[in-house]
Amino acid sequence: MTTFFAAFRTHPASVGETYFTHFLFALRFALRLFAAGGAALVHAFIPPLFETTASDQIKALHAELTSRASEH
Numbered sequence: 556m557t558t559f560f561a562a563f564r565t566h567p568a569s570v571g572e573t574y575f576t577h578f579l580f581a582l583r584f585a586l587r588l589f590a591a592g593g594a595a596l597v598h599a600f601i602p603p604l605f606e607t608t609a610s611d612q613i614k615a616l617h618a619e620l621t622s623r624a625s626e627h
Contacts, residue, residue, distance in 0.1 A: 588616070591609040591616075594608035594609045594612070595608075595609040
């Protein structure tokens with residue numbers, strides 16, 4: 556169990572963040588993924604709506620993660 560709780564500090568530190576800043580980053584990332592999924596769901600039923608929204612968001616998230624990884 557100690558290893559589990561240690562991960563609350565070690566993983567965020569490995570990407571140069573505190574627990575709280577990592578929490579906010581991950582939460583924001585998750586919300587953006589949910590929004591992209593919602594756009595894709597609407598697009599499935601009504602193809603003219605949100606034609607590129609989900610893929611644009613995925614590309615933006617990938618670019619953000621790639622640039623972030625190169626910083627550390």
